[in-house]
Amino acid sequence: MSQPATHSIANFIWGIADDVLRDIYVRGKYRDVILPMTVIRRLDALLEPTKEAVLKMKQQLDAVNIANQSAPLYQASGQAFYNTSPFTLRDLKARAKSQQLKADFEAYLDGFSTNVQEILDKFKFRNQIPHMVENDILGNVIEKFLDTSINLSSKPILDVNGNEKLPALDNHAMGTVFEELIRRFNEENNEEAGEHFTPRDVVKLMADLIFLPIADQIQSGTYLVYDGACGTGGMLTVAEERLQELAKAHRKEVSTHLYGQECQPETYAICKADLLLKGEGEEAMNIKFGSTLSADAYPSQEFDFMLSNPPYGKSWKTDLERMGGKDKLKDARFSIQHGDDPEFTMLTRSSDGQLMFLVNKLMKMKNNTPLGSRIAQVHNGSSLFTGDAGQGESNIRRWVIENDWLEAIIALPENTFYNTGIATYIWVLTNRKPSHKKGKVQLIDASNWYVPLRKNLGKKNCEFSDEHMKMICDLLIDFRETEQSKIFPNQAFGYSKITVERPLRLQVDLSAENLSKFCRTCGKEGESDLADFISAFAKEKGATSFNNYNEFIKLFEEHADKVQLKLTKKRKDLIRNELATIDENAEPVIKKAHKPGKVTPNPLEGLYELIIDGKKCVVEHEADSNLRDTEQVLLIEEGGIEAFFKREVQPYTSDAWMDASKTQIGYEISFTKHFYKPIKMRSLGEINKDILSLEAETEGLLLQIIGKVD
Template sequence: MDNQEYNSIVSFIWGIADDCLRDVYVRGKYRDVILPMTVIRRLDAMLEGTKKTVLTMKKQLDAAHIDNQWPALCNAAGQAFCNASPFLLKDLTSRGKKQTLEADFKAYLDGFSPNVQEILDKFKFRDQIRTMVDADILGAVIEKFTSSDINLSPKPVYKDEEKKIVKLPGLDNHGMGTIFEELIRRFNEENNEEAGEHWTPRDVVELMADLAFYPVEDQIKDATYSCYDGACGTGGMLTVAQARLLKLAAKQGKKVSIHLFGQEINPETYAICKADMLLKGDGEEAEHIAYGSTLSLDGNPSRQFDFMLSNPPYGKSWKTDADKLGGKNEILDTRFNTYLPGGDLLKMIPRTSDGQLLFLLNNVSKMKTDTELGSRIIEVHNGSSLFTGDAGSGESNARRYLMESDLVEAIIALPDNMFYNTGIGTYIWVLSNKKEARRKGKIQLIDATQMKSPLRKNMGNKNCEFTPDIRKEIIRLFLAMEESDVSKIFDNSEFGYWNVTVDRPLRLRVFPEREIPEKDEKGKVLFKKYMELLDVRDAVQEAAKTAPFDDWDSFAKATKLKKTQLKKIRPYITETDPDAKEVAGEADPELRDTENIPFQYEGGIDTFIEKEVLPYAPDAYVDEDKTKIGYEISFTKYFYKPVKLRDMKDILASLAELEKESEGVMDDIVRGLE
């Protein structure tokens, strides 16, 4: 089947919406009918040839009082699914009464096997039946889908009884998948405000597949591989990855198979993903798609995968998942917590307003360690994953874990406006736990922000794309691993830093003449017994006779008061004074500062303090107990190109020219007023 025939089928199905649904559904809701009906008709067409065999088998099973009939019925149908109702879809076109049509259509739907029932339930397709019956369009929709002008069957339709002249060619599983994906694409374009949540642009997916497989194409063997997407949406990444691996394997003369796994929380896109796989003949793969939240209900807790591609939600709250996991501060899931070599716990839980890094950590937890290839992860994030979070935060700790484990091969900055529902900058992370020798201990940054081709027509926010040539250039940059204006290579330690707390001693001057009040600022009594207050006041006045006012430790000792009493009165009789003596063991919180010291600063923390701090604050010191390690990546830092300023002579010449022009304008205005 050529592209023209594919397009004619897509156009026909698209036309059903305009012909039958226009006055009943708003345009954005056409998909609620068209997508499930396309699935139903394709499955129906695939079951036509074995319908009698299935009904005969069902009659025998009923007679034998066998309850679990589905395995035998699916086997009779020769598919991973079946329909045990007495109807084919075309049988329903003769129903004259709406009530009869509705009842028979529901019975027909109820006849599908459980795997199809789940798809229909997630589509909420039965909710549409009453709407279509009331509007008297159900019969028209069924008639359109079973029309002789369209063939969704794998068998060709012939013009002659001898079956020599083909009227409509058969549609194989791959072709049906292509048509279904094209329908999804069109509907996503129609609803571009939500498209980014469900659909990653095909050009970006193609690049991600390239990054997953091209670097290891010479390592592909005659074997079975697995591919996983923990935020699989409609399954586009999985199917593109499958096609790419099979293509590269064939190029290498290898015979491979690939099993697809995924998880999706949105019921409709989950249904589309499973339906798409069924339509392509991947019945087993459809069973590998889990429903629910990957974060709080991992559908593949014990599996590991060879390849993982994903575009997780970013900037989206995961508070509901956090609550299900026991609360953000109580999460013990080993995917999101690890231990440092010294045994200290490293918590990698980000703020609940953005959980994208958790999807990356989930993938890392599923990497294979006992194979020659290991695992490769390709994942899209926004800039938050690169730099949000101070040292010691969950985000920074996640980056620390990834980099100190030497998992990150590269990060690629994509052009703005590459996605449908956002114009912000996005980045592709490339991870591997079996880096080639030249990449060990290093991370490659690629600035692809200017590598884009404009679209003729914007698709939501998307105004540019990656052409095949652009994708090839990005892959070339990655594989070459050479330094250039758009490709830079750094040691992992380049992105690490120490966050140190720099303190200075507290210096207090005593003012014994100041009154010690009975109550504090909140009205709370300082001393329960008034006599104690009087004794404290007397002790201060007595110490003032002999003790120095610029040395709090000496003055406090001279009062002979208890520590609790001194703590209460100190705020009222002292002030900080840079000329006073240090208070032993206490830092001045007003003078406290923090410094981020790069790991690669020559000489480390001590040299930094000596050169950058002590010349300006000789009494400064580092509170080592508060030192934290952080990691962040700034593309701007490494790829910023300052705008070249105009020469001053050119600026003055332009100003002079403008001045002459304005004088002429003023003269014209004045003459006009006269």
């Protein structure tokens, strides 16, 4: 069927809402009636020719008490669904009394097979029936869908002379009509459309990104396509169509099977209904309801091609709790070891689970086929950089890049999607990189490639043209650098997060005022003998301060031994907390001293050679947490961490060292860093010229405003 014909049918169905539902439903709720009724009418039209055969088969099966009747009823209907009620919609059209119509219509719905029942339940269509009956519009709605000016049947409508009056509506055309209705309703409700509806231009681009680079490698056979956040199923069907086109162009015969999962009831129903209307009943069985994260419908399945637009910026806390929480999570998809890190985690913060969907796909890649798996997934900018080294988001990026799965990331124009104006990106991944791409990642900036829409659709004000999509795919396939395409080694996105420590420097204040305060504190803590001892110690030493905390403690311990005062940890902490203060001019506090020969001095690690009591030893200084800092050192840093530390840290803080036990590996990707173009600053001459020009324009203006002063 031609595009104008399908568009005309979609317009007619769209018009039913305004004709019948206006003032009964608010505009945003029209879809609650129109979408399920479109499904029902199409199924009804397809079942009309075999209605008698189904009823006869049902009677025979009941007569011999066969419980499982689905298979023979499917066979009798000739479809992937059936209806065993005695009614068709045309039978119900004649019902005059609204209550009889309600009872018969509900009986008609109850006669559908379980797959259709599930769709109706997820649409919550039965909830609409009392409202339509109460407002006396149910009959009108049915009558409108039976209008003879449109044909939702798979057979043509003939006139009295046997000539074709209305063409048949094949499954593909019906799917097109249904998708057009979905698109319009999503645009009407654009505040929520982005949650399950990806613009068609973006979907087409994603399909091309996963298929075109390997188009000449596709062989005749069966391929599995998966979307773990399938929404209304648009990505799956577009991907299937594109794969079939490319296979046909290369003279290959391929069979595709679609798999998906969706957690929103209505969008799940739309997806299954769309596949049924397209005649893909078996594929509809592969669309599962539930959360991909906490209730994976395909835990052991692997797929050839995967694409998705998962929710971003949306909490997955409920899923996390269902999975046992961070401490008890046992899901094999998210519990792995990597990089000899026993604490490696791939759990993102519960406020945003978009990268978790990516991990789910990567765990479903095929590893034993020539093509492996190819993935395209939409993300917002946070997936590029959110999460510090060692945290879930950074670890996922590390896992992906170090396994060399990331092929490219494409930056899309702002305002590409219906419900968000923020920057979005398509990640392209594969476990079968060609040799010339191994160990490398391509960044493509397509943020300025778009054509404006004549009318905004929500926040969407632009789209890709076919030429733009071809330019993007050509860059990916050719793998070349241009102003919009940059190629980097994998390590360019990794860094070591090092912890820079500086020594704690304490001076001890034994002034009369400070001792008096210390004694009061000791009294409260029940340590009056310690207070007396400190006072006597200060008097004997005749010192009001010590610039070396280690020397003070040594002398203090010696005197304590003489009077047999036991220095417990509590007493030492009390002395340090009350009498010692940080002083940048004091000597560093020694944490531990090692015998020479056992530990090698290394200032970079905080190990210094020192003479104590005439003996050479190697000491570790205690770190001052207030002076602790971190630095990010790129993995591609020439000379590594040591060269960076000597160049960027030691010249400014000579007493600093690195705590190697705290070093962590992180990964982040910055488009701004690689594609930002600073605005050229104006010269002073140009600015001066503009100022003089403005002065000339405003000359005498003040006089005109306030008038001449005598």
